Amino acid sequence: MPAVDASSFAAMRTTSAETAVPNVQYGMIYVTKPATPEQIAAAKKAYLDDGRQPEDARLKFEKVDDATVGATIAAFRDATSVEMKETKLESLAPFALLGNVRRISLNKVTCADTSPFAHCAKLQALELRYCTVSDFSGFAALQNLETIDLYGSNVSGSFAPLATCSRLRKIDYYAVKGDQALYDSLGTLKQVKEFHGGLTKMTSIKWLLNVPQTEALVVFSEKIDDFSPISTLANLTHFKGWSMDGGSMAPALGDLSFLANCKKLKKLELPSSNYTSTAIIGTFTDIEELDLSRAKQPVDVSFVKKLPKLKRISLYGTDVINGGAIPGNVKIYKDKNTKGL
Numbered sequence: 038m039p040a041v042d043a044s045s046f047a048a049m050r051t052t053s054a055e056t057a058v059p060n061v062q063y064g065m066i067y068v069t070k071p072a073t074p075e076q077i078a079a080a081k082k083a084y085l086d087d088g089r090q091p092e093d094a095r096l097k098f099e100k101v102d103d104a105t106v107g108a109t110i111a112a113f114r115d116a117t118s119v120e121m122k123e124t125k126l127e128s129l130a131p132f133a134l135l136g137n138v139r140r141i142s143l144n145k146v147t148c149a150d151t152s153p154f155a156h157c158a159k160l161q162a163l164e165l166r167y168c169t170v171s172d173f174s175g176f177a178a179l180q181n182l183e184t185i186d187l188y189g190s191n192v193s194g195s196f197a198p199l200a201t202c203s204r205l206r207k208i209d210y211y212a213v214k215g216d217q218a219l220y221d222s223l224g225t226l227k228q229v230k231e232f233h234g235g236l237t238k239m240t241s242i243k244w245l246l247n248v249p250q251t252e253a254l255v256v257f258s259e260k261i262d263d264f265s266p267i268s269t270l271a272n273l274t275h276f277k278g279w280s281m282d283g284g285s286m287a288p289a290l291g292d293l294s295f296l297a298n299c300k301k302l303k304k305l306e307l308p309s310s311n312y313t314s315t316a317i318i319g320t321f322t323d324i325e326e327l328d329l330s331r332a333k334q335p336v337d338v339s340f341v342k343k344l345p346k347l348k349r350i351s352l353y354g355t356d357v358i359n360g361g362a363i364p365g366n367v368k369i370y371k372d373k374n375t376k377g378l
Contacts, residue, residue, distance in 0.1 A: 059109065064089055066113060068098045072105045081112045091115040092137055098124050107131040121146060129153045143168055151175025165190055173198040180204060187213050195222040207231035211257070217241060224248055235259065235279065242266050255279070258287045264295040273299040274323075277306040282333050289333075293317045308351075309333070319343040329355055330370075335377075338362055352378065 059080040060067040066080060084094065095118040098106055103126055110116070110131040117137060122144035132141070133153035141157065142164040154160070154175040163176070164186040170193075176182065177198040185199070186209040193215060199205060208229055210220075217240060223232060224244030232248070235257025245251065245266040253275040254267065267276070276296065283289030289311035296302070297317060304326040305318065311333035318324070319340030327344075329336050330353040339359040341347060349368040357377030363369060371378055 061087070064093055065095045065097055066109070066116075068096065068101050068105060068109055070100075070105075071102050072109065074108055077105075077108050077112050084113075092117060094118075096120070098122075100124060103127050110134055118142075120144075132157060140164075142166070148172075154179070162186075164188075170194075177201045183207070185209070187211075190214070192219060195219065195225075197222050197225045200225045200227065203228060205229055207233065207253075209233040210237065211255075212236040214238070220244065231275075245270060256281065260287060262288075264290070267295045268298050271298055272301060274301050275304040275306075276302060277308075277328075278310050279306065279308050281307075281310040283311045289313075296321075303346075307332070315340055322346065325349075327351070331355060341367065 059072055059077060060069070061080055061083050066084065085091070091113065092115045094113045094116040096109060096113055096116050098121040100123050106124065106126065111134060114134040115137045116135065118140045119135065119138055120142040124146065126146055129148060129150060130153050133156040135157050136159065138157050138160055140162045141160060143166070145167045147169040148165060149171055151172050152175045155178045157179065159181055160179050161181050161183045163182060163184070166186065166188045168190045170187065170190055172194055173196060179202050181204055182202045183204050184207045185205065188209060189212045191214045196219065205226065205228055208223070208226065208231070211234060215237070220237065220239045221244045224247035227248060227250065229248065230250060231253035232251060233253070233255040235255060237259055239259050240262050242261055243266055246269055249269055250272055251270045252272050254270065254273060255277040257279040258281070276299065278290050281287045281290050290307065291312060292314040293312055294317060300321065301323060302321040303323050305321065305324055306328035308328050309331045315337055318327070322344060323346055324344050325346050325348045327347060328351040330351045332355045335356040335358050337358040339362040341350065341363050347367050349370065350363065351370040352375050353370060353372045354374040357375065360378040369378065
């Protein structure tokens with residue numbers, strides 16, 4: 038394909054990144070190669086000539102240099118969304134220009150100094166995946182921040198600075214590499230309603246005693262030594278205990294008695310887990326969704342007739358006992374490995 042002049046961006050809405058840098062497509066500015074100030078200026082002109090508003094801009098960076106990131110953000114400082122992966126930044130300073138941004142997604146970026154983020158006052162969703170984060174103080178002033186996703190990141194220090202983010206409702210720390218002191222600091226987040234973890238080195242969940250407002254909790258293949266703190270979560274509506282199978286990676290869930298006080302449960306998921314009794318599930322009369330797939334033992338589902346609001350039950354790969362007790366109005370999800378239905 039012949040080279041495309043920068044002035045033709047508006048007409049060539051499907052221009053390949055191989056022929057134009059940056060590449061403008063459907064309101065997204067793709068930056069996949071180092072760009073000169075002239076190229077960035079041309080991309081901005083093309084974007085505006087296409088009838089789009091500066092505040093609607095979305096930036097996506099991949100494998101570019103500091104100078105290109107800084108110049109592009111300066112040109113599109115009203116952008117509402119910024120994505121970045123495999124880009125080695127020496128400084129996050131350009132992010133201080135993004136006063137209008139609502140979503141930031143960084144992948145494999147080192148966040149040593151998070152202070153520039155303090156200027157992203159409208160930020161609502163923050164993804165720091167496979168990043169290195171040693172300081173959360175830069176996020177402390179973000180009063181519009183609602184969710185933070187730290188999937189697979191190396192994290193040190195404390196989550197405590199996030200306690201001042203008044204609208205923060207969900208934190209995802211799946212596969213986060215940190216120490217128990219880090220996980221304990223989750224207990225400082227008294228405004229957060231959803232804690233989504235899994236595949237961490239966490240061994241204690243005593244921090245849950247400090248966050249009774251919790252409505253959703255996810256654990257996955259973690260060596261938790263005591264589940265009893267969950268019994269204090271009277272507001273819990275969603276619990277997922279995934280791959281808690283009693284093997285070398287995680288303990289079994291026992292008789293599920295730690296859920297006895299969680300009477301508001303609407304969604305209960307126990308896929309690939311081991312438990313000794315299901316009787317207690319029959320006391321959760323608000324449950325609408327139930328996942329007992331790939332259970333490590335036969336599962337007696339006779340309790341289902343006590344759940345008037347149940348809409349669906351997943352039993353993929355499970356050996357079912359008393360399957361006839363499932364009412365006809367309940368949607369059953371199964372596969373060829375399901376037995377007893």
